[in-house]
Amino acid sequence: MTRLVWIAIGALVAACSGGGGGEKRQGQADVPETLAEWGLFADGAQQLPADDVHPYEVIAPLYSDYTAKYRFIRLPEGGRIDYRADGPWQFPEGTVVVKTFSMPHDQRDPAAGERLLETRLLVRERNHWRPHTYVWNEAQTEAKRAIAGVRLPIEWKHFDGGTRSLTYRVPNTNQCHGCHGEHEASELLGVRTAQLDRDFDFGSGPVNQIDHFAALGLFAQAPPAQRERLVDPFGDAPxxxxxxxxxxxxxxxxxxxxxxxxxxxxxxxxxxxxxxxxxxxxxxxxxxxxxxxxxxxxxxxxxxxxxxxxxxxxxxxxxxxxxxxxxxxxxxxxxxxxxxxxxxxxxxxx
Ligand code: HEC
Ligand code: HEC
Structure with a gap:
């Protein structure tokens, strides 16, 4: 066959395999197909992190159609965070930052449970963050990698007791850059001092997250005691x-x-x-x-x-x-x- 025919067949195969062609072009052939393979969770369905994965919360979260979020950081072995007073903290190659989206069944009652929707990852490569997203199945037993955007019809009870529904859109991984910055310079948006300088219960009562990370030795240099933070948009600040x-x-x-x-x-x-x-x-x-x-x-x-x-x-x-x-x-x-x-x-x- 001539070269031209091979190219045509290649294009056809890429088109038929959905995102597969794009995956090869981006050199991502070795990206795990399931979230479980990343080893980030002791129990994914409960969003219980593995031992080396640190949960955190932000002060002013991004609103996303009333979904709830879980956030985590995993450093590579021996890796340290380069603290910044201002702007996103810097991380070594191999760091994974995780954000899971879920919809509570009843916004007024956490005990009613929730539906996990997607788990997004930003993985630090040599000079940029590579985005991935994994979509949870309805049985909530597994999350599989998605490249093209996926739509999930969901329903929940809202704060007023009424039933609300939505076709939730999982963004395709090209849309991440719209907010996280251009491909080669994509950046973290929430992992910064102004957003993380708040309390969180890591299992033994609320403690300041930055002090907790410092005590665990996660920073390359000790953060200062004086820090500038955002206020909670729905708290009691002016x-x-x-x-x-x-x-x-x-x-x-x-x-x-x-x-x-x-x-x-x-x-x-x-x-x-x-x-x-x-x-x-x-x-x-x-x-x-x-x-x-x-x-x-x-x-x-x-x-x-x-x-x-x-x-x-x-x-x-x-x-x-x-x-x-x-x-x-x-x-x-x-x-x-x-x-x-x-x-x-x-x-x-x-
Ligand atoms: C994903 C990117 C994105 C986000 C997030 C975003 N905007 Fe925008 N916004 C745009 C773009 C692009 C335009 C210009 C095109 C247009 O007018 O639609 C714009 C235009 C606007 C304008 C019109 C400005 C003018 O002078 O015409 C207003 C007002 C605005 N945005 C408010 C907001 C507010 C308030 C928020 C947060 C609640 C927000 N935007 C979040 C991308 C964004
Ligand atoms: C509409 C804008 C927007 C889009 C689109 C978006 N993000 Fe984000 N993302 C944010 C903001 C703002 C934060 C920080 C606030 C927060 O955590 O709620 C964030 C936080 C994150 C975090 C936690 C680390 C950090 O940056 O603070 C991860 C991981 C993440 N996003 C992954 C992704 C991936 C993967 C995609 C594409 C599938 C994506 N995001 C698309 C706005 C966006």
């Missing part, structure tokens, strides 16, 4: 700080100068100090329907005239913020941002 923490955790990974929303010039990180950059009296970059006919991203004192609230409350995939993969507007966050904007002194925009 309103402004809570609103800013929510925007930092849920929007800033795209809304910063190197993020997917760079062209909007709308910067939603806690580091933003210029009110216009934050959206205050800022004419929207996007025109037409996406503004809901509202004049500015934020109109102080007037949430009902602010594009930000309009886009957070929309369920239209072309308009909603954040962009896909979430589908259900986050009612509690819309209330938070509404209250924040309503409380700004209505100076009037030029």
């Amino acid at each position: 309103l402004e700080q809570r609103a800013r923490a929510y925007l930092e955790a849920n929007c800033a990974h795209c809304h910063h100068e190197n993020g997917a929303a760079w062209e909007t010039g709308l910067w939603l990180s806690t580091a933003t100090t210029n009110p216009v950059d934050l959206g205050i009296c800022r004419r929207p970059f996007s025109a037409g329907e996406a503004t809901g006919g509202r004049p500015f991203d934020i109109v102080p004192g007037h949430p009902e005239q602010s594009v930000m609230v309009f886009r957070m409350a929309s369920a239209d995939p072309e308009i909603k913020m954040p962009e896909l993969p979430t589908q259900i507007p986050h009612d509690e966050a819309i209330e938070l941002i509404t209250d924040w904007i309503a409380g700004m002194s209505p100076a009037g925009c030029p």
Whole structure:
């Protein structure tokens, strides 16, 4: 056969085997097909980590359609974390960071159990993080690797007691970079001092996570006692700080100068100090329907005239913020941002 025919057959085989072709091209032929093969869990169905796997929580989680999350870190043997006061901590090659998504059967009652949906991994290679995702079967006995996005129809009881349903979207692994950064420079988003400086119960009562990791000798250098942290967006800190923490955790990974929303010039990180950059009296970059006919991203004192609230409350995939993969507007966050904007002194925009 001629070379050309071989190429054509190769393309056909790649197309028929779904993600298989892409897998070879990315040099991932040796990636385990099941989550169990990673040896991360003593009991995967219960999300009970293996001995060398450390659970953690973030202060301001990413909202994902009311799912619950479990997070873990596994360092390679003898590996240490390079602590950073600001920005993501640095990890040695071979580190695995894990995030499992589940939907509680009843949001009001943890004892009612949950349905595990997917377990995402970011695996540190020489100079970037490689994403993988494993989708749990309905029997909850096994999670298998998925490359192309998978859809899972799910149902649960919401906080108001009503039944809610959703076709949950497992992102395909190319979509991870939309939030985690470009392929060769992809980065951790939550594993940073500002997000991890909180208490967690590792089995003998709540302790500070960073102090606990330090006591275990996980850091290459001792973290300072003075640390800057986010506030819990739904805790009891002042309103402004809570609103800013929510925007930092849920929007800033795209809304910063190197993020997917760079062209909007709308910067939603806690580091933003210029009110216009934050959206205050800022004419929207996007025109037409996406503004809901509202004049500015934020109109102080007037949430009902602010594009930000309009886009957070929309369920239209072309308009909603954040962009896909979430589908259900986050009612509690819309209330938070509404209250924040309503409380700004209505100076009037030029
Ligand atoms: C909509 C934006 C978004 C997309 C898409 C996304 N992530 Fe994330 N991810 C985040 C944010 C924000 C955090 C940190 C906050 C948290 O843990 O809740 C995070 C945290 C993580 C973590 C824990 C380590 C860390 O970075 O803090 C892992 C592992 C992870 N994501 C894997 C993935 C994989 C794999 C994909 C693709 C299948 C993916 N993510 C897609 C936004 C996203
Ligand atoms: C996955 C990336 C991503 C995330 C996460 C995200 N955005 Fe956006 N956002 C964009 C992009 C891209 C645009 C520009 C295109 C458009 O208008 O749809 C945009 C536009 C906007 C605009 C219009 C800005 C203008 O001047 O026209 C607002 C307001 C906005 N986002 C608010 C938010 C808020 C609030 C959040 C968090 C709750 C958020 N976004 C999360 C990607 C994102």
